[in-house]
Amino acid sequence: MDAPRTYTMRARADAKAATHLRVLRAVLELSEEKMTIEITLDEVASRAGTSVQTVLRHFGSRDNLLDEAVRLASADVEEERRAPVGDVAGALAVIVAHYERRGDYVLRLLGQEHDPRIAAVVGPGKLLHRRWVEDVFRPQLDAAGGDRDTLIDLLVVATDVYAWKLLRRDRGLDAATTQARMHALVTAILVGK
Known part of the structure; x- marks a missing residue:
């Protein structure tokens, strides 16, 4: 009986992680097109195919979102x-x-x-x-x-x-x-x- 619940929980966690990364990648794409100060949560959500509320649920604030995007970009650059x-x-x-x-x-x-x-x-x-x-x-x-x-x-x-x-x-x-x-x-x- 536990197997279906475990699978569902894992699928939800995977979907949440995928959304999280998609939002971060959307910020990075937008930052290549315009000044960081010009990037809005509406644009990020639209680019990521989600809602502003989902973005805020994942990151809490625009500042936290930008901070985490910086960490991801830094790791990408180091690898590149x-x-x-x-x-x-x-x-x-x-x-x-x-x-x-x-x-x-x-x-x-x-x-x-x-x-x-x-x-x-x-x-x-x-x-x-x-x-x-x-x-x-x-x-x-x-x-x-x-x-x-x-x-x-x-x-x-x-x-x-x-x-x-x-x-x-x-x-x-x-x-x-x-x-x-x-x-x-x-x-x-x-x-x-």
């Missing part, structure tokens, strides 16, 4: 940026692909840095990028000796979203040329150490 350690070309292929996917969105976030909620996103994002540089280029940094912090700073700049923007958006270069130019920068930094 995984790159082969010590492989300059491979690492740059990963980071340029990441910027092709999220670069314009990240630039929009950086433009909203004055908002404490956005600052809470971009601050850790900047630290994540620095750690990425330290991890991905660790063999080259270990071999270079000298002033490690200076090399890391230069590599952070050469692989930053703003470097991508200058080449890709401002200069209008294609992704492959942008990647090649970033590769030339990184190589010059590592060789010139």
Whole structure:
């Protein structure tokens, strides 16, 4: 007699989890289209195929919803940026692909840095990028000796979203040329150490 009840409870829990994730993904999609402050619960609910009341039942408030969406996006970004350690070309292929996917969105976030909620996103994002540089280029940094912090700073700049923007958006270069130019920068930094 317990089996049907257990199945029903599990099905409900699965449906609740799916709705929860669908709402979070709706927030992330909307945040790629407009400023975070412009996103309304009505839009989120509509995009997720649910009601505002359901959104509030899951998250309690718009602030809690945005906070949880930030956590999910951060986890997605970290996974997206995984790159082969010590492989300059491979690492740059990963980071340029990441910027092709999220670069314009990240630039929009950086433009909203004055908002404490956005600052809470971009601050850790900047630290994540620095750690990425330290991890991905660790063999080259270990071999270079000298002033490690200076090399890391230069590599952070050469692989930053703003470097991508200058080449890709401002200069209008294609992704492959942008990647090649970033590769030339990184190589010059590592060789010139």
